[in-house]
Amino acid sequence: MAGFSRQLGIDLGTFHTQIAENDQILVQEPTVVAITVNEMKMVELGTTALGMMGRVPESIEVIRPLRNGVIAEYELTEILLRTLIRRVTGPTLFFKPQLLISVPYGVTSVERRAVQEAGLGAGGREVNWIPQPLAAALGIDLPINSPTGNMIISLGGGTTQAAVISMTGIVSAETTSVAGLRLDDAIASYVRKKYGLVIGQPTAEQLKIKIGSALPVDEEKTMDIQGQDQVSGLPKPATLSTNEIVDALQSPLEEIVTTIRRVLEKTPPELISDVIDRGVALCGGTSLMKGLDKYLTVALGIPAYVVDNPLTCTVEGTAKGFESLDLILRNHPNYS
Ligand SMILES: Nc1ncnc2c1ncn2[C@@H]1O[C@H](COP(=O)(O)OP(=O)(O)OP(=O)(O)O)[C@@H](O)[C@H]1O
Numbered sequence: 001m002a003g004f005s006r007q008l009g010i011d012l013g014t015f016h017t018q019i020a021e022n023d024q025i026l027v028q029e030p031t032v033v034a035i036t037v038n039e040m041k042m043v044e045l046g047t048t049a050l051g052m053m054g055r056v057p058e059s060i061e062v063i064r065p066l067r068n069g070v071i072a073e074y075e076l077t078e079i080l081l082r083t084l085i086r087r088v089t090g091p092t093l094f095f096k097p098q099l100l101i102s103v104p105y106g107v108t109s110v111e112r113r114a115v116q117e118a119g120l121g122a123g124g125r126e127v128n129w130i131p132q133p134l135a136a137a138l139g140i141d142l143p144i145n146s147p148t149g150n151m152i153i154s155l156g157g158g159t160t161q162a163a164v165i166s167m168t169g170i171v172s173a174e175t176t177s178v179a180g181l182r183l184d185d186a187i188a189s190y191v192r193k194k195y196g197l198v199i200g201q202p203t204a205e206q207l208k209i210k211i212g213s214a215l216p217v218d219e220e221k222t223m224d225i226q227g228q229d230q231v232s233g234l235p236k237p238a239t240l241s242t243n244e245i246v247d248a249l250q251s252p253l254e255e256i257v258t259t260i261r262r263v264l265e266k267t268p269p270e271l272i273s274d275v276i277d278r279g280v281a282l283c284g285g286t287s288l289m290k291g292l293d294k295y296l297t298v299a300l301g302i303p304a305y306v307v308d309n310p311l312t313c314t315v316e317g318t319a320k321g322f323e324s325l326d327l328i329l330r331n332h333p334n335y336s
């Protein structure tokens with residue numbers, strides 16, 4: 001029977017959930033659900049639900065069921081997973097799939113267990129977890145099975161995880177909740193202080209992606225926004241430029257650097273010299289931030305580069321993880 005069981009790798013992220021099988025990505029959706037407030041029934045999920053954010057009547061709520069990489073709304077996460085898994089397997093789960101789900105480094109055993117339970121509740125036959133940095137490293141084909149130090153930094157929406165990996169195991173790592181969403185918050189708070197304007201997270205995110213940068217630029221871009229005047233409550237426009245966003249982002253970016261430095265401090269010198277030789281691999285949606293690779297290269301004194309598949313390496317690595325599942329489980333036991 002096991003021969004018929006499909007092996008699905010899942011990246012359950014704060015912003016995006018993806019499912020892969022072998023080297024194919026089968027599902028990519030925002031981790032968002034829209035539910036009826038009274039009955040808690042799901043009306044939409046993924047891209048459609050995301051499009052409803054901030055635009056629904058009181059009877060409907062649009063929710064991100066994960067916060068900082070961990071499950072905040074258990075039942076909604078399970079419904080989301082079940083719906084997405086069935087999209088892959090079809091409605092009848094005669095042969096239940098095996099699941100390997102990535103979980104942020106450093107979460108509690110209770111939080112990990114919640115992910116496994118949600119996977120089982122969603123129709124998984126056997127559900128294992130893999131630390132996210134390890135999955136990402138598998139997904140970018142770093143030689144992690146050898147005794148060399150490989151550093152990977154996964155910069156997502158709700159978590160930044162920095163890890164040094166050797167012999168398919170995490171040698172040193174740290175996780176912080178300073179990631180994409182906190183960068184949006186920093187931009188919103190800058191706009192409120194400087195212009196007296198309240199803007200929502202989606203507008204702050206647009207500013208970050210369209211004109212933002214980690215380092216100052218000579219040729220600035222600008223973007224017009226509509227905010228809500230803090231005093232009168234009325235709509236008011238403003239025009240922001242790149243170097244203002246650079247200013248706004250400095251404090252959270254410094255926090256990210258502090259987290260990475262802590263990992264380097266904990267890493268044995270032999271492995272550090274490998275990392276210096278090989279560079280630091282960056283992945284996750286926030287690694288696409290303009291100038292972030294240069295910013296980190298200067299701040300750390302180690303070359304940092306964005307990998308070729310920054311948005312998909314984690315899910316690709318979870319699917320690949322089935323090939324070395326025994327080794328992964330030995331290094332990161334399921335019920336520790
Ligand atoms: N070009 C860009 N510049 C800066 N940030 C970006 C860019 N594109 C996407 N992002 C940010 O990437 C984040 C989402 O990344 P990703 O999909 O990797 O997160 P996730 O895997 O769901 O979250 P996590 O791993 O933290 O649970 C969002 O905060 C988004 O604003």
Ligand SMILES: [Mg+2]
Binds near residue numbers: 013014156284314
């Ligand atoms: Mg992620």
